[in-house]
Amino acid sequence: MVDFSKPSISKKEIKEVEKVIKTGWITTGNVTQQFANRIRKYVGAKYCLPVSSCTAALHLALLTAGVKEGDEIITTPYTFVATVNTILYLRAKPVFVDIKQNDFILDEDQIEKKITKKTRAVVVVHYAGFSADLAKIRRICKKHNLKLIEDAAHSFGTKYKNELIGKNSEFCCYSFYPTKNITTAEGGALVTNNKKVFEKARVLALHGITHQAWKRYKKEGSWKYDVADLGFKYNLTDINSALGLAQLDRISYFFKHREKLYRIYKKGLSKINNLEILSGNQHSKPFRHLFMVKIKSKKVSRNQFIQKMKRKGIVCSMHFIPVYRFSYYKKNMNIKKKHFPNSENAYKEAVSIPFGSDITSKEAEYVVEKIKQILK
Ligand SMILES: Cc1ncc(COP(=O)(O)O)c(C=O)c1O
Incomplete structure (x- = not known):
């Protein structure tokens, strides 16, 4: 798990x-x-x-x-x-x-x-x-x-x-x-x-x-x-x-450990067809917080991907469901999702894969292996 x-x-x-x-x-x-x-x-x-x-x-x-x-x-x-x-x-x-x-x-x-x-x-x-x-x-x-x-x-x-x-x-x-x-x-x-x-x-x-x-x-x-x-x-x-x-x-350890996980994911996932890593931007020097990927496959939807990962014992998350999609805001604010094409696209494709200061390198390598199997 x-x-x-x-x-x-x-x-x-x-x-x-x-x-x-x-x-x-x-x-x-x-x-x-x-x-x-x-x-x-x-x-x-x-x-x-x-x-x-x-x-x-x-x-x-x-x-x-x-x-x-x-x-x-x-x-x-x-x-x-x-x-x-x-x-x-x-x-x-x-x-x-x-x-x-x-x-x-x-x-x-x-x-x-x-x-x-x-x-x-x-x-x-x-x-x-x-x-x-x-x-x-x-x-x-x-x-x-x-x-x-x-x-x-x-x-x-x-x-x-x-x-x-x-x-x-x-x-x-x-x-x-x-x-x-x-x-x-x-x-x-x-x-x-x-x-x-x-x-x-x-x-x-x-x-x-x-x-x-x-x-x-x-x-x-x-x-x-x-x-x-x-x-x-x-x-x-x-x-x-x-x-x-x-x-x-212990913050410098967290920084280094998160960098290490990031490198494992980047190396393991950058050549997979149908998957794109959120690239970020040039002006940031990140303290790595999440690892976001976009599922671009025609065969495996983002939701199916999360399900398949779960069956392999890997818990993924989603950052974020755009706020206007929740019922409270739908009821109380008049927001049309067509005005937010990039948020909608991100919502449909993005997945947050396991990441944190206590996720081990071995776990990250296991995650890479399973993603390769799911998207092959
Ligand atoms: C972008 C963002 N803002 C605010 C919060 C709220 O943080 P807290 O749970 O400490 O109130 C979160 C929590 O995850 C968040 O992701």
């Missing part, structure tokens, strides 16, 4: 988590503060707020970007629903731009056509470990006075040219879900270089309580606090952060 993805959890992670549990302080505290500092330093940005998920980070980013009811937010339909849901939480309107065939990232050249007087922000999704063309998007956002929010759930550790994603961002959101480049079980972070964004997001992430609310039970804190805004419960616990810190200690 080859799982789709497995997080790599060593004795180190287990020891660090156990240590936190034994201290008696298991919610947000000093360990989460350390985790924030480590991410901030790793990425090279000024501020980091660890939160309970990337969804929470996206919600906070939109709120602190000043998104309001009726605003239009340009984004991609080829993403996980969290990207779009967080826009809808604010009663703003997602305006979709189709993706490119080479990297499945929103087509930067189509953004300007969708800008209206109501457009407030662009939410770009860095995909599968590849980076969007940030220089192009930044130029457009600057010209039209739009906020740029980066959904980097897939791209912690990825570089745009020589710059780590998040380093120069105002709103960069990471996910530390178990399939991601590092994990805290559930978790995420908002990284920013804007002090005001950071301070507002920090208050909103914990009920709108002013100053470091968690300290109210500690010697250095006070029982007295104010609630200055209508906030949420988005804090990350020290247990999750201990896991994250141990993962950061």
